[in-house]
Amino acid sequence: MSNASLRSIHIHPLKSVRGHAPREAAVEPWGLAGDRRWVLIDASGKVVTQRQHPRLALTSAETPDDDGLRMSAPGRAPLTVPVPRPAGTTTTVNIFGDKVEAVLADDAAHTWWSAHLEADVRLLHLDAPATRRPIDPEYAKPGETVSFADGYPLLLTTLSSLDALNSLIAQGDHADEGPLPMNRFRPNVVVDGTAPWAEDDWSRIAIGSVTFRITKKSGRCVVTTTDQSTSERGKEPLRTLARHRRFGDQLCFGTNLVPETTGTVRIGDAVTILG
Numbered sequence: 095m096s097n098a099s100l101r102s103i104h105i106h107p108l109k110s111v112r113g114h115a116p117r118e119a120a121v122e123p124w125g126l127a128g129d130r131r132w133v134l135i136d137a138s139g140k141v142v143t144q145r146q147h148p149r150l151a152l153t154s155a156e157t158p159d160d161d162g163l164r165m166s167a168p169g170r171a172p173l174t175v176p177v178p179r180p181a182g183t184t185t186t187v188n189i190f191g192d193k194v195e196a197v198l199a200d201d202a203a204h205t206w207w208s209a210h211l212e213a214d215v216r217l218l219h220l221d222a223p224a225t226r227r228p229i230d231p232e233y234a235k236p237g238e239t240v241s242f243a244d245g246y247p248l249l250l251t252t253l254s255s256l257d258a259l260n261s262l263i264a265q266g267d268h269a270d271e272g273p274l275p276m277n278r279f280r281p282n283v284v285v286d287g288t289a290p291w292a293e294d295d296w297s298r299i300a301i302g303s304v305t306f307r308i309t310k311k312s313g314r315c316v317v318t319t320t321d322q323s324t325s326e327r328g329k330e331p332l333r334t335l336a337r338h339r340r341f342g343d344q345l346c347f348g349t350n351l352v353p354e355t356t357g358t359v360r361i362g363d364a365v366t367i368l369g
Contacts, residue, residue, distance in 0.1 A: 313344030
């Protein structure tokens, strides 16, 4: 394992849309700095993702500075909105059953997104990730929190496991859909230099000087079947994961991390297996 290293870093400022791949990122207790701090909700307050709107794959969100979000989509003029300033009023976001308080963005953002998705949606910002959303207590220690990620602060994948999965897809009924790129899985950190599926057995790792606890394998959903460049859906990888990577009632690829320490991770950092 001495050759394992960090191949890439991925930050998605707005949940379920394209993000960016910096060369380094600060690790905060609730995830990479700036990752999934914004979210869209529908009229009932439920989180909106590619599950309901695969067209989100075609949109991008970046944070050009620490005080705003720049959004762009095909056929629409880009829009930048400032981070909303809390004024004592928050709105409840229902994210997979968790009730999380967040702050509404400017009305211009709601208009922009509603027009793009042809649905009544609103944009919100998580102003206090340190306190707003606890991690599932079955896998968390007291006080551990997460932003608007699906459930855990970071998602790790490995290139060797993707290669192994693509080999299995090539042998299946939908071989024409492969090979799949890593962006189908929307990870935060991608590791190179490991054996396929080695991450299944890890309990603690270090990336550079930052240590992480492994909580559980990542159960995958229909978003992984969405081509991130066209928004079209297929059968893979869920068909192949169902045959080869079923754990209980979940189809798994990648593993979830909780930071034990904070610091900065950089492309090329050594990845050390601690347990």
